[in-house]
Amino acid sequence: MSVKTRFFFILMLLCILSQSEIFAQTTKNPKIRTIIIDAGHGGTDVGARGAYSTEAQITLQLALRLDTLLRSEIPDTRIVMTRTTDIYHHVREKANIANNEKGDLFVCIHVNAAQPRKTVSGYKSVAYYKGKGSKRKKLYKKVPIYSTSPNPAHGTSTYVWAADRSDEKAQGISDDDRYESSAEVMDVPDVNSPEAVIKARLWSQKFFKNSVQLGTLIENEFVNTGRKSLGVLQRNHMGIWVLQATNMPAVLIETGFITDKDEEDYLNSESGQLEMTRAIANAVIKYKKTIDGK
């Protein structure tokens, strides 16, 4: 063996050793150590209402099932639930729990709702009076008659916080597409203040990409189970407050529309809940493997 070949051989050996050393370190010290599961709403805040169930009931059932799945399948990962019973937390408290527990991932479970559709079904004549005294006249005007019908909106979506509008990976949504109840959707305070701008930029650099990555995995899993996916969406100024308040990649999953009869039935059924939590767990485990393996 020439000196050159021997040198090359030793170099290769060192490379292999250091590679395996790095690998051993990453698997021994996973980056995703704590996952926070947040069952949306709760207690006095029931969230969206369906024909017979509430969002807060469904999110808790889904969160508890997801907790059980993740605990058994990734036992070395700490799973923290923001609530395990029907109690109310302000979104600030939810974010505080996630931050104090030093979560590496925040998974928020919600159910969507869409306003009934209001359409003009006809017109009716309504009397009104014009003028005073002897000149007073009775006149008629036509006013529309409205009728409401169920909103056909259905499907899943996963929200990430649009910290920086230049991040184009998630689709933007128009104001008309906001379905989430007002308790969760609040103005992010002082979005134009220097502190908020710095915070948004940091969040964007540190967490946006990973949040979109997890969101995409989740929506793909939903599609695999046959659900209709509305995609990974982002919000900015009227952001979902809790997403920007967590110091970790964060997603808010809208598991379906409680205002759609079929989806309300699905989300309340055991098979539907098992399918949804299986899909979310698959995505979370895939995400964890990718991040830990890096």
Ligand SMILES: [Zn+2]
């Ligand atoms: Zn909600």
